[in-house]
Amino acid sequence: MADPLVDVRNLKIEATAYPPGEPPQDITIVHGVSFTLEKGKVLGLIGESGAGKSTIGLSAMAYGRGGVRITGGEVFVNGRDILKLGPGGLRSLRGHEVTYVAQSAAAAFNPAKRIMDQVIETTLAHGLSGRAEAEARAVILFGQLGLPNPETFGNRYPHQVSGGQLQRAMTAMALCPKPDLVIFDEPTTALDVTTQIDVLSAIKEAIHDTGVAALYITHDLAVVAQVSDHIMVLRHGRMVEYGDTGQIIGAPRQDYTRALVSVRSIEHEEKRPTAEPVLKVEGVTARYRGTDFDVLKNVSVELHPGQTLAVVGESGSGKSTLARAITGLLPPTRGRISFAGRELSAEQRARSRDDLRELQMIYQMADTAMNPRHTVGTIIGRPAEFYFGLRGEAKRKRVQELLDEIEMGKGFIDRYPAELSGGQKQRVCIARALAAKPRMIICDEVTSALDPLVADGILKLLLNLQKIEGVAYLFITHDLATVRAIADSIAVMYRGEVVRYGSKSDVLAPPFDDYTDLLLSSVPEMRLGWLEDVLKHRRMESAGN
Amino acid sequence: MSRIPVSALIGLGFTGLYFFVAIFAGWIAPYGMAEVVGGVWEPSSSQSWLGTDSIGRDLLSRMIYGGRTTIAVAAAATVLSFVIGSILGLTAAVLGGWVDQVLSRGVDLVMAIPTLIFALVVLSVMPVTLPILILVMGLLDSTRVFRLSRAVAVDITVMDYIEAARLRGEGGGWIVFREILPNALSPLVAEMGLRFIFAVLFISTLSFLGLGVQPPLADWGGIVKENKDGIVYGIPAALYPAIAIATLAISVNLVADWVLGRTSSLKGGRGG
Structure with a gap:
């Protein structure tokens, strides 16, 4: 040799x-x-x-x-x-x-x-x-x-x-x-x-x-x-x-x-929609100030209590913009958003404290979502103090409870974000959202910055918390494996429009529209020769057309 | 506790010495501030270590009392400029929109006029007392602090944790003082050291021009003014305040550098 x-x-x-x-x-x-x-x-x-x-x-x-x-x-x-x-x-x-x-x-x-x-x-x-x-x-x-x-x-x-x-x-x-x-x-x-x-x-x-x-x-x-x-x-x-x-x-x-x-092999049984959705987005159109281009076009989706709606699409498809419209950071130009049976005001500043409390958000980058100068105790304790008036010992006890819920032990309460690992940071962000006792949490790509095994742990935790607290998730992601793992219903977005929407089993079953087909077939599979198969399949299709 | 570097120790030592002498001037100075102890411009002797000034007062005592005035006025003006500048700067960054526009354009307007000329014009129509001096210097300097704190805060306001606080429904007070200020502190502290030195130079300049601290009160700029004619005859009296200003400037900056390094490493965790 x-x-x-x-x-x-x-x-x-x-x-x-x-x-x-x-x-x-x-x-x-x-x-x-x-x-x-x-x-x-x-x-x-x-x-x-x-x-x-x-x-x-x-x-x-x-x-x-x-x-x-x-x-x-x-x-x-x-x-x-x-x-x-x-x-x-x-x-x-x-x-x-x-x-x-x-x-x-x-x-x-x-x-x-x-x-x-x-x-x-x-x-x-x-x-x-x-x-x-x-x-x-x-x-x-x-x-x-x-x-x-x-x-x-x-x-x-x-x-x-x-x-x-x-x-x-x-x-x-x-x-x-x-x-x-x-x-x-x-x-x-x-x-x-x-x-x-x-x-x-x-x-x-x-x-x-x-x-x-x-x-x-x-x-x-x-x-x-x-x-x-x-x-x-x-x-x-x-x-x-x-x-x-x-x-x-x-x-x-x-x-x-x-x-x-075997990562991303979480099994999750799909739940049927209930009578009354917790979030109803109807015909929402939105654009950024000073532009004449609609980043969201006539988007309508529903989210039912205790369930997960996955919003899927590539970057620039408008999925994060949808989250901004729902939270009121980007008031829509048309359409209405109702939450827990009442209509939400388009502007975040005009919303009641209860509306703000019941709709929480978790960000992609846990690093920038937590103030580096605050301790874990302050980060998690602030919503408890702000919404429920907890102070001193009661606040500390509540923080400890939440830390237990996110499977982080004692001793974290006085640490700073820089002293935590990536997965722990994201868990603290989850605890901060839970501290407000929300009905619904918007999860914006919460696992995409994490290693696969850590991301798996976070997804399991989210599913577990959903079972205990009955909270609904609007789960924004570009990762279809994550969607398979946790979603009850799916909205596929492309260039600001919802191109496919329905329960998970319907959306992930043929016949597909062109874009969903492209998206689904592009997800790498853990086997030899997958790439060749996909490319061959695509070449045959384009030759057939 | 990490070790204090040598440069910071030197800076701390000199800065501490100056402040100590300034605070306890009354006990340390060998003679009174306006006491005539000898002839005009006597050379240094065992009675007066630095010699006497243009009308026979002890120069060392004048320097010590002058240091007290200079440092006190500069420190007060710096604190004032930081309180006003950083609060307005952070508010402008957080609120944005027309508040930001009005404040920023107003600051631009003030900054468009050379500071020294502005101060001279204002002081020539106002009674020149210490509070007025501090007020004028503090307000003029606050425009610089406004610029800096706004620039720093604008970078911080786009972070997700500020958005999270807004979504929670937090008011401006919490966002400015609890979310932004701790993160903006290290550049502001470093700037504070610089600004203090600029204030020392500024008050000295004003006094030299006769619109600052008024006689018989001593201050370093004033001492240079009173003794400047001596330079022609080889009398070094006017140089001592210059040396004092230079060493104070360097030592304060050494401390500011060290504080900046320490607080920016704090950004990650708790640096001891």
Whole structure:
């Protein structure tokens, strides 16, 4: 067997942590990880945030991000230990032999330069070819990646193309210098599912056509299963399991891998609508001030007590705007919203304190939804104090009760948000909403910023609380797996309109309209060959039309 | 408790010394403020360490009493400007709309006129007393504080936790003082150090021009004015206040830097 392209042996990576009020400490992020990668193969690195997957990925170009230091082990690329290279050696390695595709293409491109200049920049910097030759190669790559008008695509500026196209342009940038290895760091995580599938298939074909090897870093097992030959599961900087893709998703050996594979398998029995809905949205049309474009067009939905209405759609479909209209932050131009049998005033300021109390909201980013200078006790206690006049010991007792309800123990009451994990933060936000004893909670993408297993825990908690408190959820999400897990009825939104609405079983059963079909078929499934099947199916359909 | 860096210790030491001397001026100064103890511009001696001034008063005592006036006026004006500026700035950011427009355009109008000229015009028609001085300086400086606090607060008002508070039905008081102010504090504290020094310079300038602290009351700007003619003859009397102002400025800023660093690390958790 020939020497592998990448050979990582017993890699150890450390960083310095600065805990508040204590002296700096060295912490180990990666504990002795080893792997090899053959030419032309794809290795998927998978794990939750903090598992060290990006750190390990970047070590393949001997780079430590933000004060991270590689303190032990060897990383061989093309037979030489790159950790021993000097600055000059690293310069010729990076951007030539090993290239990198970042998560957020929008942040990684310079908005002031044309795409073409940025795509061929490293190729020219390394003197690998002349400008004309590099541009010709870029155009070929644009074509391979399925970008529209490959000849002229490079003349545009980053803001003139969509997020999915920009991500593919960055892939072209990485492939342009003909590298031996490309590191993909969550390349599709920030994209909508309908866009993700295009980018994913473009990346897969480009890897196949150019014969490059790749490290594919993601937290989504279903995605990585479509592109990689082998998968390494990481947790807390240690390898949990390593195997070929079929084995990992078909017959996982470790409990942690099994948990990852079976994530989003919550069973939830659909409830029938009751007589009197708690929320009734009728013909609501809304636009932002100073614009003449309706972001919501004639939206009508109902939510029944103790049930969950999932509002699904990609970014820009108007689902969060619907939440703003219901909460009164964006008064609709037409239509009416009634809540618990009475009509709500369109303006939030004109609503009674009881209306405000009974309609609570939970946000996507728990980080920005809590005041960093308030303790958990203040955050949860304030609604209890504000609506129910609880003070002192009574307030503290109520906060403790709520903390028990969200399955967080004692000792959290005096902590600050920065001292909580992502999942705990979101739980505190849930407790804050519950403190008002609401009839209905609007959940705006509450799980999309969380790791799959943590998100699972939050969904289970929400379902459990619904059983106990009888609260209704308006659940805004772009994630259909979440919808399957928790919804009783579903509204599919597209460009400000509800294109499909009904009970979960009706909405998720054929016959589908075109958009729902596209949306449903774009959700990655945890099996080999799913991507090929979908693409084949779509090609057949478009050929048939 | 994290260790206090050396620079902050130096700053704290000097700032503390100046404030201590200012507060206890009456006990520390060897002579009275207006007491004539010798001839004109005597060199330093064991009787008067810094020599005497243009009419034979002890310069050290003048410096100490002058420091008290300068620091007190500057501190009072700074506090006034922060109370007015930050409350109006945060209110403008929270309420937005026409309130914001009226306040911001009003501030623009005042800022369009050079501060020193504005102050000179106002003080030439008003009686120059310490309260009037403080009031004029505080109001003029509050426009800068308004700008800063509004800019800081505008970034904070778009956070989800402010929206959550609004949806809860909270009033302006809670939003301004409990939600925004704790998060806006660190830039404001740093600015306060800077503003205090500007106030020291401003009152010194006014006194030098004769429209600030009136004789026989001493203040650093006034001491420079009284002794400026001595420079021609090689008398350093006018330089001492300049040195005092410079060292005070540097040490206050060292402290402000340290406070800024500490409070911004507080943003995450409780920094000791």
